[in-house]
Amino acid sequence: MTRWLAEYAWLPDRAEPTRDVLIEATDGRLTAVTPLTGDGPPTAGVEVLDDAVRLPGLTVPGLANAHSHAFHRALRGRTHDGRGDFWSWRSLMYAIATRLDPDTYLALARAVYAEMALAGITCVGEFHYLHHGPGGTPYDDPNAMSAALVEAAAHAGIRLTLLDTAYLAGGVDGAPLTGPQRRFGDGDALRWAARVDAFGPADDHVRLGAAIHSVRAVPAEQLATVAGWADRNGLPLHVHLSEQPAENDACRAVHGCTPTRLLADHGVLGPHTTAVHATHPTAADVALLGDSRTRVCVCPTTERDLADGVGPVRRMADAGSPLSLGSDSNAVVDLFEEARALEMDERLRTRRRGHFTPVELLGAATVGGHAALGWGDAGRLAVGQRADLVTVRLDSARTAGVPPAGAFFAATAADVTSVIVDGRPVVDGGRHLTVDVPTELRDAIAAVTAKEDS
Numbered sequence: 062m063t064r065w066l067a068e069y070a071w072l073p074d075r076a077e078p079t080r081d082v083l084i085e086a087t088d089g090r091l092t093a094v095t096p097l098t099g100d101g102p103p104t105a106g107v108e109v110l111d112d113a114v115r116l117p118g119l120t121v122p123g124l125a126n127a128h129s130h131a132f133h134r135a136l137r138g139r140t141h142d143g144r145g146d147f148w149s150w151r152s153l154m155y156a157i158a159t160r161l162d163p164d165t166y167l168a169l170a171r172a173v174y175a176e177m178a179l180a181g182i183t184c185v186g187e188f189h190y191l192h193h194g195p196g197g198t199p200y201d202d203p204n205a206m207s208a209a210l211v212e213a214a215a216h217a218g219i220r221l222t223l224l225d226t227a228y229l230a231g232g233v234d235g236a237p238l239t240g241p242q243r244r245f246g247d248g249d250a251l252r253w254a255a256r257v258d259a260f261g262p263a264d265d266h267v268r269l270g271a272a273i274h275s276v277r278a279v280p281a282e283q284l285a286t287v288a289g290w291a292d293r294n295g296l297p298l299h300v301h302l303s304e305q306p307a308e309n310d311a312c313r314a315v316h317g318c319t320p321t322r323l324l325a326d327h328g329v330l331g332p333h334t335t336a337v338h339a340t341h342p343t344a345a346d347v348a349l350l351g352d353s354r355t356r357v358c359v360c361p362t363t364e365r366d367l368a369d370g371v372g373p374v375r376r377m378a379d380a381g382s383p384l385s386l387g388s389d390s391n392a393v394v395d396l397f398e399e400a401r402a403l404e405m406d407e408r409l410r411t412r413r414r415g416h417f418t419p420v421e422l423l424g425a426a427t428v429g430g431h432a433a434l435g436w437g438d439a440g441r442l443a444v445g446q447r448a449d450l451v452t453v454r455l456d457s458a459r460t461a462g463v464p465p466a467g468a469f470f471a472a473t474a475a476d477v478t479s480v481i482v483d484g485r486p487v488v489d490g491g492r493h494l495t496v497d498v499p500t501e502l503r504d505a506i507a508a509v510t511a512k513e514d515s
């Protein structure tokens with residue numbers, strides 16, 4: 062058994078953190094979560110705490126990053142020297158994609174996932190579509206790129222939901238894949254399913270999920286095949302949705318309806334489905350998502366970076382869609398920033414304050430994300446849950462003097478001092494215990510961008 066003594070811990074159903082909480086775990090599961098002080102006298106003597114690891118600051122459950130494309134991290138800081146939009150950014154992203162193979166992707170993803178661990182992310186959902194070799198030729202192991210991501214997460218010490226993504230067409234009209242996109246394609250949804258069926262990672266830190274890249278990339282008549290595969294296997298299903306108005310326009314032109322309506326009509330929506338972005342839904346779309354309890358993953362730092370816009374997040378939550386958060390393009394890896402952006406973006410839109418409580422922001426960053434990724438046993442500091450503990454210091458230049466309940470409005474990823482995943486320490490004293498993150502990021506990114514910068 063391992064014991065930790067948290068100076069403050071944010072327990073389920075509490076409006077604010079609790080002081081002096083003893084947390085115990087065996088075999089990676091929480092076995093006791095005990096406030097020691099509170100209103101009455103301490104419930105345990107000091108002598109029994111000698112073996113408890115002190116966690117000064119605020120301890121929260123592990124953060125879940127529900128939407129990532131690990132390789133986009135190589136674009137950070139390289140896309141700001143001109144005008145442009147999502148589509149010009151996408152051209153740069155494709156240039157990186159052409160340089161990756163299973164070895165370079167392992168090195169890059171390992172460093173990126175270790176950066177996530179440093180930020181308190183204990184579980185990531187990788188929306189993975191870079192499946193095949195140059196020109197679309199499968200590797201000898203057609204799941205070699207997936208295997209690289211699984212190994213990368215293991216090295217970084219975090220859990221992974223590999224959202225194997227069907228990417229079959231170059232547009233809503235079903236145009237064939239061209240150029241770099243050919244590496245993403247399996248031909249059709251049945252062949253996509255056959256490839257994923259052949260991939261059976263047995264490691265404890267990984268689970269599978271399915272993804273539909275978008276209505277741009279999976280023809281309407283094949284949507285149900287992907288959704289049915291996820292449903293039969295009881296796995297989460299994710300889909301990019303209405304990130305750009307152009308997607309809505311193209312879908313209306315070809316199918317006469319919004320992307321959300323198209324997904325609803327083909328059985329894609331539901332409580333096991335997560336719509337990523339949902340930045341430009343109609344009022345009817347918001348109702349379709351909410352009534353079906355479809356989850357919504359918002360990625361505010363990427364949406365601002367790509368000039369996507371701001372979605373009606375509060376309305377979607379009120380309509381019935383549970384929220385989660387993603388770092389998406391990894392231009393920023395900081396779930397504190399993503400969480401407070403939910404509130405800040407609503408303030409900018411409405412010119413009013415007070416849309417989300419700190420507990421709602423914490424929930425989106427923790428239990429909401431884990432649920433979206435198929436880990437219903439993570440994201441809360443409660444007995445039986447996975448022993449994921451993330452501690453944020455309250456004595457940095459950013460957080461000193463901040464009440465613990467205000468941490469989500471003040472802390473950054475750099476304030477994370479300790480990360481424990483499934484009971485195992487991964488980050489201590491603000492340092493990753495096994496990966497030299499800055500050095501590995503520098504080298505892995507140099508390997509895939511050398512020609513780009515020359």
Ligand SMILES: [Zn+2]
Pocket residue numbers: 128129130188301337389390
């Ligand atoms: Zn994405």
